[in-house]
Amino acid sequence: MFPNTWKTDLGSGFLVFLIALPLCLGISMASGFPPTAGILTAVIGGLIVSFLGSAPLTIKGPAAGLIVIALGAVVELGAGNNVLGYKRALAVGMVAGVVQIIFALTKAGNVGDMMPSSVVHGMLAAIGVIIISKQAHVLLGVVPQGKDPLHLLAEIPHSILNLNPEVVFIGLLSMLILFGLPMVKVNWIRRIPGPMFVLLAAVPLGLLFDLEHEHNYFLSNHLFHVGPNLLIRLPGTLSATIAFPDFSVIFSAASLKYIVMFSLIGSIESLLSVSAVDALDPEKRTSDMNRDLLATGIGNTIASALGGLPMISEIVRSKANIDNGAKSHLSNFFHGMFLLLSLALIPGLLQKIPLAALAGMLIYTGFRLASPKEFMHVYKIGAEQLFLFVTTLVVTLATDLLIGVGVGLVLKIAIHLKNGARLSTLFRTIVQEERNGCQLLIRVHEAAVYTNYLGLKKRLANVDASIHTVVIDFENTSVVDHTVLAKLKGVEREWNGRRMIITGLDGHEAMSSHALAARRKARPAVAV
Secondary structure (H helix, E strand, C coil): CHHHHHHHHHHHHHHHHHHHHHHHHHHHHHCCCCCHHHHHHHHHHHHCHHHCCCCCCCEEECCHHHHHHHHHHHHHHHCCCHHHHHHHHHHHHHHHHHHHHHHHHCCCHHHHHHCCHHHHHHHHHHHHHHHHHHHHHHHHCCCCCCCCHHHHHHHHHHHHHCCCHHHHHHHHHHHHHHHHHHHCCCHHHHCCCHHHHHHHHHHHHHHHCCCCCCEEEEECCEEEEECHHHECCCCCCCHHHCCCCCCCCCCCHHHHHHHHHHHHHHHHHHHHHHHHHHHHCCCCCCCCHHHHHHHHHHHHHHHHHHCCCCCEEEHHHHHHHHHCCCCCCHHHHHHHHHHHHHHHHCHHHHCCCEHHHHHHHHHHHHHHHCCHHHHHHHHHHCHHHHHHHHHHHHHHHHCCHHHHHHHHHHHHHHHHHHCCCCHHHCCCCEEEEEEECCEEEEEEEEEECHHHHHHHHHHHHCCCCCCCEEEEEEEEEEEECHHHHHHHHHHHHHCCCCEEEEECCCCEEECCCCCCCCEEECCCCCCC
């Protein structure tokens, strides 16, 4: 494989590196970690994890989706001392990596299939809003008073009234580039990664505004201050990027909470990304989820031991990897190699990047996670799905990710019970199988919902190779949720030369006109 694909993978790896470099720096800063922590994670994800059997076209590195957890760990575990909080967060990351390894060895890599899509999307939208709430103030050049997302959102009008014009100019131009680039129709321009355009504009502006030196300037009879604190600051040497964990409070309630969040949410987000990348793979390869989770867990353990951020299979960079012609895991390797070289050879150039430019990139990422289109997409699937989505989002903003997701999952179960499912059947897969030549009939009884989907998936994975058609009959079910129908659609896409036919839904009431809307058994009309 190496001789045949390395040139293509080298080119793709370089282009992904151009995207990853500023994002790794921005994600690190937003997470309360040193700027180089994200680069270190991506280097380990590329140079080491690539060869541990991870999904071939995924790019491993830090993700915006874990910013909220990482920053929360630094702040809460440090209790006012962010350096100490960072080292204690590294200890949490190491233990979470070991937990992910245990997940993989116990074949728990399918845990992502148990997550209702509306809850997952609500969680991601909440993460997007939280990122925007924090980075908006960085883009405006103002230090906010609030700490939690709702207070930070409420403070945005105040920060707008007190904005720093030079800082805002850099940040808004960065956002304009990222939002406007998809509208450009010139092919050669569209092939250049948006983050690289941002740096090409922001770094010269930082030099023009002389951000490297403390000084004041007047504009419209107002005095403003700028200086090196508005630029990225890196350690003096490559070895100084290494930091070691502090395990002194690893058994505290706060540490255990973040271990659960890192291991569960990180694993779910990573596995969902792998599934999405498999669907985009031109060669239609199917990744071994448990093996990829094992590789990610090992990578997280190593990265946290050396001072890095948590690692996942990152969807945006992975999609760019595929779009640029990647063929194998070598593209991830080359992307990590280029990141290491940039850290070793051009640290001076990296320190000329304005923080406002990174804030613009992160706000753009946050907006994509919490896009109005996402709300409309969920609403089209069904009003109850939008209710789950919004509830997960709001509770997460008001509390934290773990509580938000937990409330979403419990609420989903409550909706199933209201729609006619029995509690005793929510966690059991009840099916009957009947073979007729090359056709297999699977009759599903009681409830077909996210909590018992894994049993159905296991049966589908064990279907004999001689079976050409699988018929799944839901006639005897009381509830069939959207998650199950969407997952079955995904299974069918992965099959080569085999058909899936879903029947028995004519007697069910759809929650919306969407093809994959949840269904419940039609209730008999009440005589008047």
